[in-house]
Amino acid sequence: RKLNKSSNISSRWQSTNQMVEQLNSNVEADRVARSLASQIDVDIRELESGPESSGYLIKMGLLQLLDKCLKMSPEKPTIAHLLLGFSCLGNTLDIPPDGLFENGISLLHSILEFVKAYPLGMDGAVISWMIHLRRLGFQVLLNLWASPLSSNLTLPHLRAGQLLPVLFMSQPVVTAETLWDDFRTNEPDFWLSSSPSSLSELLMLRTLLYEYATTEVRAVYKQGSPSVQRDTLRTILGTTSVEGDQSVEHPSLFDLFDFADIDIGFSYTWPELQFFGSVNVESCVKTEENGVVVLYDIEALQELLQLVKEDLVADGVVTSQNEQIMAEKEKLLLFLSATNEFRYVQFNRFVALKAWTDLVTIITTTCKMDPTYMASFIQQTLQLILPKFESSIVETPAEAIELAHLGETLIDKLDKIPTDTNGDVIDERLDYLFQVCTSGIPQTSDNITLRESLYQISSKHLARITASSSTDDRFKEHAHSTVKAAGPTLMETICDDAYGSSESCRVSALVLLNLLGILDQQRNSSLLVNLITHSNYLGMFLDVLRVMPSEFRNAKATGTLLIFCSINRAVSLTACYLDTAQLLLFYESQLSLLQQLSQTKAGASQLLDAGLFQAVKESQLFSADPDIGIGEANFNS
Secondary structure, three states: OHHHHHHHHHHHHHHHOHHHHHHHOOOHHHHHHHHHHHHHOOOHHHHHHOOOOHHHHHHHHHHHHHHHHHHHOOOOOOHHHHHHOOEEEOOEEEOOOOOOOOOOOOHHHHHHHHHHHOOOEEOOEEOHHHHHHHHHHHHHHHHHHOOOOOHHHHHHHHHHOOHHHHHHHHOOOOOOOOEEOOEOOOOOOHHHOOHHHHHHHHHHHHHHHHHHHHHHHHHHHHHOOHHHHHHHHHHHOOEEEOOOOOEEEOOOOOHHHHHHHOOOOOOOOOOOOOOOOOOOHHHOEEEEOOOOEEEEOHHHHHHHHHHHHHHHHHOOOOOOOOHHHHHHHHHHHHHHHHHHHHHHHHHHHHHHHHHHHHHHHHHHHHOOOOHHHHHHHHHHHHHHHHHHHHHHHHHOHHHHHHHHHHHHHHHHHHOOOOHHHOHHHHHHHHHHHHHHHHHHHHHOOOOHHHHHHHHHHHHHHHHHHHHOOOOOHHHHHHHHHHHHHHHHHHHHHHHHHHHHOOHHHHHHHHHHHHHHHHHHHHOOOOHHHHHHHHOOOHHHHHHHHHOHHHHHHHHHHHOOOOEEEEEOOEEEEEOOOOOHHHHHHHHHHHHHHHHHHHOOHHHHHHHHHHOHHHHHHHHOHHHOEOOOEOOOOOOOO
16 A cells, blocks of 8 residues: 555656756755765775775665656656756756856766766776666766757766766776676686676676767767867777877777677576476566566575475475475576576677667768778778677677678778778678678578578678679689588578568568679679579579569559468468569569579570470560550450
8 A cells, every 4th residue: 555655646746746846946955966966976985895885875875766766757857857956947957057067066067977987896807886886877877868858958068077088998898807796707606696797787887888979979970060070089989189289098999899709608507406396487587678688586486496395395205404405496596596697698798789889880870081091990890890790690699680780881881982992901801791691691590680681781792892893803703602602501591581581581682692693694603593493493483473463463453462472382372461662672673683594504594494484474574565564354364
């Protein structure tokens, strides 16, 4: 009843917001805010006392309160906004004249200085409770800069406070030798200690840093000041100007991709159980992060295991003080706790990687760099992400998708840069990227999103090397050799998607096959048609032509159509509804492929043997009047 009553009071307060209005007109709010601001100041004595000190607990409680309050109502003024130094004008915020905020002594300014100064660790180790508190402070700032209500008021003060340069300067570059609390990631006790919390906290802090940097890049380029744009970009790339003509080198965006190389492999196996083997631990799970992370509810499991133990005692199987069952219970709970930590670290690493790729993407698409400098930026990025991309295709597909999207963006940007600035180094990186994609395509049978991205990257690379007369022929030879080495396994996957996958993936696969045909033609090779024939798909591609009349008539009559699909290599009609534009795009790609294959002697011969003329006749392509369409009278002739 008390909980329900509290919830009702909270609901009424949110709807009327009377408390905010009262505090806004009360000068005592400044006195409270000034007192809270002093509590946020960094105190060395607290660092020596650790997370149990009163000062630490006060800071943590205050930051958590502000964070929850700002998240609760991000589009309306709250008590948190008033305490941070803003004033309320209806449903908008302002900075009161000659107030704490304007004088630089507000609670927000104290949190800003705290985030800049609070250490992440000591004695060479990243300490979980330290980085947790700093991350909480940064989270409060995120709530402010990410909200339309307060963004325009907050970002200029964060920029004036040099938040971005200080954060880049203070970031530790982590390696396999980094201590997380007491252990390295490759040590056996890592997952059984507080060390995973330290790693998770760093990943969350990095995510906030990348998101803030992305916000700053967007804001300064919208603002249009060349000097601010230049300084922001230089900071992200590892150099910050200080007083005079001096500059400071610090970790860059590329250095801070370090987290992707940390080995977080989970080597523990399910423990052998004598007493608790029949317990269904999956019945005690909970979800966090909007249902993305599935964790074991340790408290519920403790209660469940205790009940099982009591039943075993009642049945006379064990005694209440049996050491073996107590050790087995502890071993199982330790394993499940370690599994929770592993899943949470995995999730936080993915979120950090996505935020990093978003930052690189916004720099690539927004920042106006000299073409040579942009080419160098793209080359460095490709060199950095390629090893991670290659390993993640099988191990962590979600991360591979983000890196693949980034790869597509980088190649698109290269197409807008004069070719004389690219050089062989970038072409070599793209050549290796093509090899990674072609080897990864057959390994992604259960992930159509990733496979489609691999098709698009491969197509972009082939389009570059086949369209440019200045491209060194060795890259065409490399691409040709790569496809030949991949052989039927690669071709079967591509053809299967080109014949019966989703709309976008089907077209992506057909575009890739078309470009492979162009490459074959330029190399005077019959590799593609031989691989397609060997995979028994040539005749199936011709079968697609035969259903053209029914598909176009259905599209003409209803605005939708039935597309030809393959299920387990068996031909069938599947009720997939597309519009006419998608149908035309599909057939344009399909006919273009057949045209490419027919332009070589071997390809023409294979198409004739497969029944090209009969398929064209049945398709009634030449029975249609170009002005009227397919004649209804001849439709079934």
